[in-house]
Amino acid sequence: MEVADAFKDLLTGFPTLEPGHVWLVGAGPGDPGLLTLHAFAAIRQADIIIHDSLIDDRILALAGGGARLENAGKRGGQPSAAQADISRRLVELARQGRRVLRLKGGDPFIFGRGGDEVMALATAGIPFRVVSGVTAGLAGLVSASIPTTLRGVNQAVILATGHGADQPGGLDWAALARTGQPLVLYMAMQNLDLIAEALIAGGLKPETPAAVIMSATTEDERILVANIRDIAAEARRQSVGAPAIVAVGAIVAARGQLLEIAARASALLVE
Amino acid sequence: MEVADAFKDLLTGFPTLEPGHVWLVGAGPGDPGLLTLHAFAAIRQADIIIHDSLIDDRILALAGGGARLENAGKRGGQPSAAQADISRRLVELARQGRRVLRLKGGDPFIFGRGGDEVMALATAGIPFRVVSGVTAGLAGLVSASIPTTLRGVNQAVILATGHGADQPGGLDWAALARTGQPLVLYMAMQNLDLIAEALIAGGLKPETPAAVIMSATTEDERILVANIRDIAAEARRQSVGAPAIVAVGAIVAARGQLLEIAARASALLVE
Numbered sequence: 001m002e003v004a005d006a007f008k009d010l011l012t013g014f015p016t017l018e019p020g021h022v023w024l025v026g027a028g029p030g031d032p033g034l035l036t037l038h039a040f041a042a043i044r045q046a047d048i049i050i051h052d053s054l055i056d057d058r059i060l061a062l063a064g065g066g067a068r069l070e071n072a073g074k075r076g077g078q079p080s081a082a083q084a085d086i087s088r089r090l091v092e093l094a095r096q097g098r099r100v101l102r103l104k105g106g107d108p109f110i111f112g113r114g115g116d117e118v119m120a121l122a123t124a125g126i127p128f129r130v131v132s133g134v135t136a137g138l139a140g141l142v143s144a145s146i147p148t149t150l151r152g153v154n155q156a157v158i159l160a161t162g163h164g165a166d167q168p169g170g171l172d173w174a175a176l177a178r179t180g181q182p183l184v185l186y187m188a189m190q191n192l193d194l195i196a197e198a199l200i201a202g203g204l205k206p207e208t209p210a211a212v213i214m215s216a217t218t219e220d221e222r223i224l225v226a227n228i229r230d231i232a233a234e235a236r237r238q239s240v241g242a243p244a245i246v247a248v249g250a251i252v253a254a255r256g257q258l259l260e261i262a263a264r265a266s267a268l269l270v271e
Numbered sequence: 272m273e274v275a276d277a278f279k280d281l282l283t284g285f286p287t288l289e290p291g292h293v294w295l296v297g298a299g300p301g302d303p304g305l306l307t308l309h310a311f312a313a314i315r316q317a318d319i320i321i322h323d324s325l326i327d328d329r330i331l332a333l334a335g336g337g338a339r340l341e342n343a344g345k346r347g348g349q350p351s352a353a354q355a356d357i358s359r360r361l362v363e364l365a366r367q368g369r370r371v372l373r374l375k376g377g378d379p380f381i382f383g384r385g386g387d388e389v390m391a392l393a394t395a396g397i398p399f400r401v402v403s404g405v406t407a408g409l410a411g412l413v414s415a416s417i418p419t420t421l422r423g424v425n426q427a428v429i430l431a432t433g434h435g436a437d438q439p440g441g442l443d444w445a446a447l448a449r450t451g452q453p454l455v456l457y458m459a460m461q462n463l464d465l466i467a468e469a470l471i472a473g474g475l476k477p478e479t480p481a482a483v484i485m486s487a488t489t490e491d492e493r494i495l496v497a498n499i500r501d502i503a504a505e506a507r508r509q510s511v512g513a514p515a516i517v518a519v520g521a522i523v524a525a526r527g528q529l530l531e532i533a534a535r536a537s538a539l540l541v542e
Contacts, residue, residue, distance in 0.1 A: 033309035115418030125536030147386030156431035265396030
C-alpha cells in the first residue's frame with residue numbers, strides 16, 4: 001500500500017517530543033492496526049520507550065534505530081512498589097534530557113495507573129502530554145462482534161475493573177447490576193466467581209448472557225459465551241483466562257443474532 | 272518525520288478491502304492524530320467513503336484520488352429515516368461491487384448506530400468488518416486532563432447517552448447516580464438540565480464537579496467546569512454547546528489538582 005503525501009503532511013503537523021518531556025501514550029488493545037497516528041509519531045521520535053509487557057513486537061519495531069526499549073511490565077511483581085519505580089524512572093530520564101515515551105496498553109487513563117504517573121510528573125515539574133488509545137474493553141467487544149450499544153437494548157455501558165473485587169471497600173456490584181446496563185470488565189478473571197455472585201445478589205438474572213474475550217484483537221483471541229452464573233466455571237474448564245475482557249448483558253445476545261443472520265445470508269465477517 | 276520501513280511492512284500485513292465488502296471504521300474523536308492505522312489503511316483502499324459530518328478534512332484528504340466521498344451526516348434531518356437510508360446505501364454500493372468504507376466518528380459501536388448498520392449488512396448478506404476507533408468520551412477526558420480512572424477515586428466509569436433523556440423509557444439516572452461512579456455523557460447538552468435534576472434526585476450531591484468538553488480534541492475545544500447543579504445554566508451562559516462530552520464525578524476535581532500541582536512546579540502540559 002502506498003503512503004500518501006497527505007499522510008506525511010499530517011505527520012509534519014503533529015507535536016514534537018522535546019528533550020526532557022514525557023509523553024504517556026496509549027498503544028491500543030494489542031492489534032498493531034489499532035495504534036493511533038499520534039502513537040506512531042511518538043514512537044518515531046522517542047529516545048527511550050518505557051513500555052508495558054503486552055505491547056506487540058511489531059509496534060516496538062517501529063522505534064528509531066537509536067531508541068532504547070525498557071519493559072516496565074509488572075507481571076508477577078509487587079504492583080505498588082513497581083508503580084512508584086516506573087514514575088521515578090520517568091522523572092529521572094526526563095531530568096537527563098531524554099525524549100521519553102511511556103507506552104501503555106489500551107488508553108492511558110483507563111485502569112492503567114496513568115493518573116498516578118501524570119501526578120508524579122506534575123509534582124516533579126516535568127512537562128508531559130497524554131495521548132488517548134483504543135481501550136481494550138471497547139475493542140474487545142468490536143472484535144467479538146458484540147454491539148457495545150444497540151438501539152432498543154441499552155443507553156449506557158459501564159467499564160469496571162475486577163481488580164480488588166475481593167478486597168473490602170471495592171465496587172458496589174449490586175448497584176451496578178441495578179442500573180440494568182451492560183458491563184465491560186477489565187482484569188476480572190481472578191475474581192469472576194465473586195463478581196458474578198455479587199451481580200446476581202444485586203438482582204441480575206442468572207441467565208444474563210456473558211462473554212469472555214481472551215487476548216482481544218490479537219492472533220490468540222478466544223471467545224467464550226455462557227450465562228453469568230456459569231461463565232467463571234466454564235472459563236476455567238476451557239482454560240480461558242487473563243488477559244481478558246468480560247462483557248455482561250443483553251448486548252452479548254445480540255452477537256448471537258448477528259452471527260446467525262450473517263450465516264443464514266452467507267455474509268462472512270471479515271477477520 | 273521519516274516513515275519507517277517497519278511501518279510499510281506493518282501496513283502490508285493488514286486486511287484487503289475487497290470489492291463488494293463494507294467496512295465500518297471508527298475515525299476517532301476529531302483530532303486526525305487519533306486515527307488508527309487500520310482506519311488509515313481502509314481510507315487508502317476505499318472506492319467510496321460514506322462519512323459522518325464531523326470527520327476532519329485532513330482525514331478525508333488521505334483518500335485515494337479516485338475515491339468518492341459522500342457525507343451521510345444526519346444533522347437537522349429525521350434521524351430514523353436517514354439511518355435506514357444510510358444502511359440501504361451501504362448495501363446498494365456493496366452490490367455494485369464497490370469497496371465501501373463507512374467512516375464513523377469515534378468508535379462504530381458507541382452510540383453511533385453501528386449496530387443497526389451491521390444488522391442491515393448481515394441481513395442483506397454483505398460481507399463486513401468493524402474496526403474500533405478512539406471514542407470521543409474517553410479522548411475528551413484525556414484532552415481535558417481529567418483522569419478517567421484514578422486509584423482511590425473510582426473503579427468504574429459509565430458511558431451514557433443523553434439522547435432521549437426527555438422521552439419515557441429512557442435511562443434510570445437515579446440508578447446510575449447510586450453506583451457512586453463517574454459518568455461520561457454523549458449527546459447530553461440538549462437534556463442537561465433534566466439529566467442533572469434526575470441525578471441529584473437519585474442522590475448525587477449537587478456540589479459534584481462536572482465538566483463540559485466542547486469539540487473535544489479539535490482546535491475548537493473549550494472546557495467548562497462547574498458543579499452538576501449549575502453546569503447546564505453555566506454552559507448556556509458561556510455558549511458552550513454541542514458537540515460536547517460531559518464528565519460528572521470526583522475525577523473532574525482531580526483535574527484541578529493536577530493543573531494546580533503542575534502550575535506550582537512549572538510543568539506545562541503540552542498541547
